[in-house]
Amino acid sequence: MNLKPATLTAIDEAITHYPNKRSASLPLLHLVQEDQGYISDAAIEWIAAKLGLQPINIYELVTFYPMLRRKPIGRRHIRVCRTLSCALVGGYRVCETFKKEFGCELNEVSPGGDVTIEFVECLASCGTAPVVMIDDDLHEKVDVAKAKQLSDQIKAESTKSR
Amino acid sequence: MPAPEQRRMIFAHIDEPGYTRDIACYLKHGGYEVMKKAFKRQPAELIEEVKTSGVRGRGGAGFPCGVKWTLVDRKSGKPIYLVVNADESEPGTFKDRYIIHQDPHQLIEGMMITCFANNVKQAYIYIRGEMPQGARILEEAIREAREHNFAGANILGSGYSCDIFVHRGAGAYICGEETGLIESIEGKRPYPRIKPPYFPAVLGLWQCPTIVNNVETICHVKHIADMGGDAYSLIGTPGNTGTRILCVSGHVQRPGYYEFEVGKLTLGQLLHDVCGGPLPGRTFKAIIPGGSSAKVLRWGERFKGKLRSGQAFEWGVEDIPLDFDSMAAVGTMAGSGGVIVMDDSVSMVEALANINAFYAHESCGQCTPCREGSLWMKKITTRMVHGAARKEDGQLLVSVADQIAGRTICAFGEACSWPTQSFVAKFKDEFETYATSKPAETTTLI
Ligand SMILES: Cc1cc2nc3c(=O)[nH]c(=O)nc-3n(C[C@H](O)[C@H](O)[C@H](O)COP(=O)(O)O)c2cc1C
Ligand code: SF4
Ligand code: FES
Numbered sequence: 001m002n003l004k005p006a007t008l009t010a011i012d013e014a015i016t017h018y019p020n021k022r023s024a025s026l027p028l029l030h031l032v033q034e035d036q037g038y039i040s041d042a043a044i045e046w047i048a049a050k051l052g053l054q055p056i057n058i059y060e061l062v063t064f065y066p067m068l069r070r071k072p073i074g075r076r077h078i079r080v081c082r083t084l085s086c087a088l089v090g091g092y093r094v095c096e097t098f099k100k101e102f103g104c105e106l107n108e109v110s111p112g113g114d115v116t117i118e119f120v121e122c123l124a125s126c127g128t129a130p131v132v133m134i135d136d137d138l139h140e141k142v143d144v145a146k147a148k149q150l151s152d153q154i155k156a157e158s159t160k161s162r
Numbered sequence: 163m164p165a166p167e168q169r170r171m172i173f174a175h176i177d178e179p180g181y182t183r184d185i186a187c188y189l190k191h192g193g194y195e196v197m198k199k200a201f202k203r204q205p206a207e208l209i210e211e212v213k214t215s216g217v218r219g220r221g222g223a224g225f226p227c228g229v230k231w232t233l234v235d236r237k238s239g240k241p242i243y244l245v246v247n248a249d250e251s252e253p254g255t256f257k258d259r260y261i262i263h264q265d266p267h268q269l270i271e272g273m274m275i276t277c278f279a280n281n282v283k284q285a286y287i288y289i290r291g292e293m294p295q296g297a298r299i300l301e302e303a304i305r306e307a308r309e310h311n312f313a314g315a316n317i318l319g320s321g322y323s324c325d326i327f328v329h330r331g332a333g334a335y336i337c338g339e340e341t342g343l344i345e346s347i348e349g350k351r352p353y354p355r356i357k358p359p360y361f362p363a364v365l366g367l368w369q370c371p372t373i374v375n376n377v378e379t380i381c382h383v384k385h386i387a388d389m390g391g392d393a394y395s396l397i398g399t400p401g402n403t404g405t406r407i408l409c410v411s412g413h414v415q416r417p418g419y420y421e422f423e424v425g426k427l428t429l430g431q432l433l434h435d436v437c438g439g440p441l442p443g444r445t446f447k448a449i450i451p452g453g454s455s456a457k458v459l460r461w462g463e464r465f466k467g468k469l470r471s472g473q474a475f476e477w478g479v480e481d482i483p484l485d486f487d488s489m490a491a492v493g494t495m496a497g498s499g500g501v502i503v504m505d506d507s508v509s510m511v512e513a514l515a516n517i518n519a520f521y522a523h524e525s526c527g528q529c530t531p532c533r534e535g536s537l538w539m540k541k542i543t544t545r546m547v548h549g550a551a552r553k554e555d556g557q558l559l560v561s562v563a564d565q566i567a568g569r570t571i572c573a574f575g576e577a578c579s580w581p582t583q584s585f586v587a588k589f590k591d592e593f594e595t596y597a598t599s600k601p602a603e604t605t606t607l608i
Contacts, residue, residue: 017327018347019368025349030291030330057349064351065332067291079292083253084454084516084607085411085502092606121335121520122253122454123292126411126500127418136294 001046007035011050021051025061029068037072066120073116074109076154079133082119085126094130094147095119101151114158165431166422169397171405172268172381173421176260183299185306188267194312196388200275201320208279212383214391216403221247221338221376222453222498223573224486227383228391231280231373233363240370244277244285245347245362248300248377249331249338251290252453253520254500257407257419258377262289262296266303269377270326272384274313277324280373284325288343291332300328335524339572340374341366342526353528354572378407399425401471402485406496410437412503413444425488429459430480433503444505448589449479451489452497454517455577457584465492494584507604510589511551511596514559514581515543515608521578529570535562536578546596547608556586556593 003011014027028047033039039062048055062068080086080095095106098117104110106119125131128140132147139150175181175191185193200208213228234242246269250258261269269287277285289297304326308314315323329347336342341360342352344367359365366372382404386394395403402424411417415438422432429449433439440446446461463479470487482488489496504513522540527533539562546555563579586593 017329022349023347023368026332026346027330030332051349060351061332061349065291065334067333082516083520084450084513085254087516087607088412088502088504088508088513088605090605092608120292120333121523122251122255124250124256124259124290126254126256126502127409129411129417133292138295 001042003032003035007031015051022053022057024051025053025058026065029058029061029065033068038069040070072109074113075158076115077133077135078115078117079120079123080117081121081123081125081129081131083122083126085122086130089129090143091130093144094132094142097144097147098132098151101148101155112158114154163431165435166426168421168436169405169423170421171385171397172261172378173407173419176264176419181264183264183266183303185267185303185310188265193267194271194310196384197271197274197278197312198318200387201278201318201322205279205281208275208387211391212279212386215382215386215394216391216401217379217382217386217394218402218404218486219376220378220382220406220499222252222455222495224496227375227379230363230375233361234280234373235364235371236281238364238371241284242280242282243367243370243372244273244280244282245340245343245367245372245374246273246285246287246377246380247338247340247343247374248287248289248293248296249335249343250293250377251335251338252455252498252500253517254409254411254450254453254502255498256409256411257499259293259296260419261377261381262293263299266300267307268381268384269300270303270307270313272380272382273326274307274317274324275387276373276375276380276383278322282324282373284327286347286367287326287328288337288347289328289330290337291330294330297328297330304328334526335520336526336572336574339574341572343374344372351526353526354574356571398423399483399485401487406484407499408432408484409498409500410503411500413441413446413505413507414503415439415441417503422484425483425485427484428480429482429484429501430478432484432501433480437503440505444507446503447506447508448504448510448513450500450502450504450581451482451484452495453500454502454520455495455580456489456497457494457580458588459492459494460588463588467491508607509596509601509604510585510592511543511546512604512607514585515540515547517581518543518578519608521574521581525574525578529575531566531569532575532578535566538562539578539582544608546593551597551600553594553597555596556590559593560586 015024102110132142218224331337337352341355346352362372449459518540521536525536563582567579
């Protein structure tokens, strides 16, 4: 485990927020995933040791919570809302557009590694549906045209950074 | 009758040009003055004000907040915790997001008053994982509040200390259920606990007495402390006091959030006058009035019965007042305030398939009826949509739903059954004839 110093500081701080260490499991999982991109076997063991737990106590969280992942994802993370209010105004079409633009299926890294596309449940922004999260940013009223535009932007940025 | 004016109390500053979320702006608008006044009063008096106000929980169940607070076990000698439910994951609900993003100090002030009233020394905000910016905004706001000594040790020299921490979820709807949420903070899988004995007010977080309230409810506490419980109780209608944020999504001209006095507005006024009516060339078909778990209403449906107060009513669907008791009287619920509108372009089978996919994904899996049943309901509706519908599928769906509701640990069992039960009951023909008269071109919902 090669965690950044800032992550280690944040981990020590998070543990102080609770009267017992186990309660810091989820915060630590978030911090490690942000640092490493995913939760590896080594990470599970490291977090368990840090909190005085057994690896299974951490593993059972990783396998339960949809946001925790066992594998790296693409450089950008596209999360399209699937649920009713978004679907009623074209959420499924938006998701198809992203898949076509990046030539990949859901939950896999696109060829070239640009993105991973996920279909997620209601993002609590149904009044401005359809909505899409790209990394930490929420994009509202995303129709097919806007989905293409966002895809172009991502492609342009990754060509530049290469 | 035209719709009444909005009354913006909780959303007073949402989308206001020039209003920023930092503490300086909040203080300029009189921020933390209510807290300062409240800290000079007896905690028991504050609880009494909240009881008098009649405010009911805005998270879904509509339980009177003041009553919840009096159920807290204060004799155990254990610490009392406050957990603010900012999981906002009931489909169709989008209100807490705006409070968190645009007016976080309103929430923090409400929390500090709640904590002081209930002798809470440590409070948590449980925010859903998909709101990473919201979590950072709250952390920054808490830091600012601490810097001004509105939180932390010896607050404003009162001798009272209380800290707030933010706890992030990780994408599971069941963490919105209060006991699942508590398990999640404890670092476990968010498996809801059985009640009794695990009522949060007695055996909550770390087996200590715990108050769980929704973000919006806690913001109301600030306004109750400000104007007093009596004055607050005059807003809205008797038994359904205060204002409420209504989140409208789906097929209307102007979706969005609107704040009105509870019960002063009918569903018809909301959808026609406030939201501009159906999309061009369309008519309304079905409304889910309180988040996706609420039973659906068919446009054109009529209701007759008696309210909890004993008063008789006879309403068309557009006449239903938007309050807790009226929605319950017509067999559904005001729930989380999320109103989802579907017009005549929508197939009810397909809409239900979308909803069922949600619940199948979100069941925590502890109870067999819920784990298996939610998946079966999803499989049946998905199969129907993908070309293999049978005439008896409606009945089959209802038989599965009937075997879930009332047989599970938590209310998710009802939440996942009510859509199926109500969709099939109210659109029976559509379920029976879906195989033969499938609408030609619809928006993909599954
Ligand atoms: C399956 C399920 C999901 C829930 N999700 C939420 C939620 O996202 N936000 C919320 O405030 N309450 C949610 N609730 C209700 C909470 O359990 C709890 O009643 C509420 O937070 C209490 O706060 P209130 O009294 O202020 O409404 C949910 C309940 C169930 C059964
Ligand atoms: S009803 Fe469903 S969500 Fe609730 S505890 Fe049982 S299995 Fe879990
Ligand atoms: S349904 Fe997409 S944000 Fe709620």
